[in-house]
Amino acid sequence: MPMRTNIIHGRTFNRQGRRLFGTHDFAGLRIESCAFENCSFGYNSVPFSSKRDSVKNSELVNCKISRCLLGPAEIRSTRISNLSGDMLIFWGALFDQVVLEGKIGPLMLHGIPQSSADTALQEMQYARVKKFYADVPWALDISESKSDDFAIRTGAIPLSLVRRDVNSQFLITDSGGRLSRSDIDALSVSRYTKVVLEVMADEGLKEALLVAPKLDKSLYGQVLQDANVLARNGMLS
Structure with a gap:
C-alpha cells in the first residue's frame, strides 16, 4: 500500500526545530511554497546521539530559506526542487537517494558535524559516514540542478555516489x-x-x-x- 503524503502549502516557519533532547522524524511529507526563517534541523544537545533526526520519502518544492542551519540528520528518498535563499550549510548530514533539481540557492555539504568539531568528533563522523554509505546505492543526484554556488567539502559524500551532469x-x-x-x-x-x-x-x-x-x-x-x-x-x- 503506498505511503500517504501529507501536503503543507504556503506556510512560514520561524525558529522551528530547536530543542535540547529527542529527535524529529518526518516521512511522507510534501512541503511546497513555504518559507523557513531561522530554523534548524538535525541538532540536539548530544551531537553524536545514537539516533539522528531523519527525513524520508518526502519533497521540498518551491521553498525559500533564510538563516537556517542543518546538522547531522539522515535524509533518504527525498526530492528538493527549486530552493532559494541565502547560503545553507549541511553539517554532517547523510544522504540516501536524494535528488536536487531545478534552481538551487547557495549550498554547501560539509563532512564534519559542526564548524568547531575537534579531532575526536571528526573521527567519529568519518566512521559513521563510512558505515552509512557502505549500503547506499547512490547518495545524491544533482544532474538536473542549476546553482550559483554548490560545494561538497571535507569528504561529506563519496563522490562516486553522486549522480551528476558530466x-x-x-x-x-x-x-x-x-x-x-x-x-x-x-x-x-x-x-x-x-x-x-x-x-x-x-x-x-x-x-x-x-x-x-x-x-x-x-x-x-x-x-x-x-x-x-x-x-x-x-x-x-
Whole structure:
C-alpha cells in the first residue's frame, strides 16, 4: 500500500526545530511554497546521539530559506526542487537517494558535524559516514540542478555516489596527492575554480567536485573553459 503524503502549502516557519533532547522524524511529507526563517534541523544537545533526526520519502518544492542551519540528520528518498535563499550549510548530514533539481540557492555539504568539531568528533563522523554509505546505492543526484554556488567539502559524500551532469559537473582528481598552491597558481583558470582546487589541496582530498554555476551565465562559460584546462592537465576523471 503506498505511503500517504501529507501536503503543507504556503506556510512560514520561524525558529522551528530547536530543542535540547529527542529527535524529529518526518516521512511522507510534501512541503511546497513555504518559507523557513531561522530554523534548524538535525541538532540536539548530544551531537553524536545514537539516533539522528531523519527525513524520508518526502519533497521540498518551491521553498525559500533564510538563516537556517542543518546538522547531522539522515535524509533518504527525498526530492528538493527549486530552493532559494541565502547560503545553507549541511553539517554532517547523510544522504540516501536524494535528488536536487531545478534552481538551487547557495549550498554547501560539509563532512564534519559542526564548524568547531575537534579531532575526536571528526573521527567519529568519518566512521559513521563510512558505515552509512557502505549500503547506499547512490547518495545524491544533482544532474538536473542549476546553482550559483554548490560545494561538497571535507569528504561529506563519496563522490562516486553522486549522480551528476558530466558536461557541467566535473570530477577533479589528484590521485598522486601532489597538488600544491604553486601548481594551482600556474593554472590559467578562474578564481572560482582555483578556490575549489585550493580547498581540495588544503583538505588533502584526492578528488573534488567542480560544479559550473548555471545561474551565473558569464561564470558558467568560464568554468566550462576551466574544465578544458583541467582536462588537458590530466586532472578530470
